[in-house]
Amino acid sequence: MKYADYIEQIEIESLWSGTKHIVWNLDRNVNILSGINGVGKSTILSKVVKSLAQGGEFPSHLLKGVHLKVQPEDAKWIRFDAIRSFDRPLMNSDTISKLDLSLATELDWQLFQLQRKYLDYQVNIGNRIINALQCGDPDAALQAQKISESKKLFQDMIDDLFKETGKKIIRTENEIRFSQIGETLVPYQLSSGEKQILAILLTVLVEDQKPYVLFMDEPEVSLHFEWQKQLIELVLKLNPNLQLIMTTHSPAVVMNGWMEHVTEVTDITF
Template identity: 35%
Template sequence: MKANKIQKIEIRNIWGKYNFRWENLNPDVNILTGINGSGKTTFFNIIDALLSADIKRLKLYNIEAEVTIDDILISFRKDSTLASVRQKLAGVNYLKISTFDVPIRDRRKMGKEDSPLLSELKEIVYSVGENNNSFSDYRLRATNFPDQAEKINRRIRKFYDTVNHLFAGTGKTIEIDPMTNQLVFRDGDEIIHLYKLSSGEKQLLIILLRVFLMDEQPYILLMDEPEISLHIEWQYRLFEEIQKLNPHCQIITSTHSPSLFGDGWGDKLVFIEDLLIH
C-alpha cells in the first residue's frame, strides 16, 4: 500500500509576486492559517487544481507549481500538458471537501426545497450506479459480495457509532428506516429525515460520509475552512473523528478558527506567512 502522502508543496508567482514553499508536511494533519488577503485560499485552490489535473484553471493563475507525493514529483509549467500531469497523478487518491460552498452538479435532480448542501448529501447517500460512490452502493456490497459482508457491516456500525457519538448532545441517533430503507435520524419516537437537519449537521455528515467512503485507503484530503457552520465541540473533535474513520488519510486544511487546533493540534499549525520564499 502506497503512503499517498504529500511531502512538499511549492508554488511560484502567485499574483505575480509571491512564492511559497511548504516542506515536511505531517502524514496525518496539517493546518494552514493566516490573515485575510495573505493568499491562503489561492494557495489551496492551486493545490486543488494541480491534484485534479485542471490544466485550464492552473494556466489562469499564471503560476508554476510542484507537489511531491511520496517520491513522485508532480509539476506544472506553462507548457505542461494534461496527459503529462495525469500520468504523474496515476494512483494518487485525492479529495477536496468544500461543504460551505457545494457546487450543484445537476439542477435537474434537485427537488424544489433542496439546498446545495442537501443536494450533495442526498447524492452521497443515495446515488446508485456504475460511476457513483455512495453510502447506498457501499451497503449493497454486503449483498453482492458475501465474502466482504462482515467487514462492510463492521465498518457501517463504526460509522453509526461515530455519528451517534457526535450527535449525542442533540439526542439524535442515526439508523436505516426499515419501512423506506432510507438513512434517517431518530429523536425518541420522531423520525427526522435528512432535509430537516441543520446546515451544520448536513455539513458534518458530508465530511464523515466522504471519509467513510474512502474505505480506509490512503487519501489526501483537502478542506478549506471546514469549521463553517460546525458547532464548536465538533470543531474540536473533527480531525480525531476523521482519523478514526480513515487512519490512512492525510488532512490538509485551512482555518481561521482556534477551535480546530486548540485541542492538541497546535503542533500541526503553519502560518502561510512563514512559507514565503524570496
C-alpha cells in the same frame, strides 16, 4: 494505476500575479494552514485542488506553476476529496429541478451525491462480507465483522454527536435517515452544522480506509465548538490512512494536540 499514499510537498510558483512563491513541506497525516484573512490560505488550497484531474491523475493535468511531490515518487494518481465550508444557496437549480429534488443549498447537493456513494459503499462491503463468509476459513465470521466495523463506527459517531437533539441514524435503511421522537428525517432537514459534520464524516467513510488526501477549507464555519475540537480525531479514526490538508481560523480545531501541525502562510511564502 499507481496511486500516491500522500503528498510530500506542494510548490506553487508565481502566485498572486507573480509576487509570491509557495513551498509547503507536508506531514503524512495532518496539515493545517493558518493566517489572517486575505493572506491566501483558501487560494493555495483551491489552486492545488483545481490542478488535479477529476479522477486524480496529476502529472499531465497540473495547472501551470503547481508542482506536487508525492510518495511513492513514481505514482501518477491521487485519491482525493475536497469539502467546502459554507451552506450557501444553490446558484443554479436547473439540475435539481430536472431530478425533482427539493434541495436548497450546496451542502444539500453534496449530501445528495454522498448518498449515492454511500449506497455503492454498502454494496461493496456487502459483497466483501459474503466472500468472507463463503471462503470457509475458521475465522470467517470475525473477518465479516471486521469488514463492517467502519460503517458501525461512523453510525456510532453520528449518534453520539447528535444525541442532544435526540436524532439517531436508522440502521436498517439503505440511505442515511434519522429518527427523532417518532419522526423520520432526511439529511436535508438537519441544521447547517449537522449537515456539515455529516458530509465530512460520510465523505471519509466512503473512502473505505484507502490512502486519500482530504482538502478542507475552514470546515469549522458551521460547527459547534465541541465538534470543532473533535473534528481531526474523528476524521483520522474513520480513515487512519488519510492525509488531511486544511485551513482554519479556529483555535478549537487545533487545541486537542494539533498545534505542532499548524503552518503559517507567511512561513511558506517567499
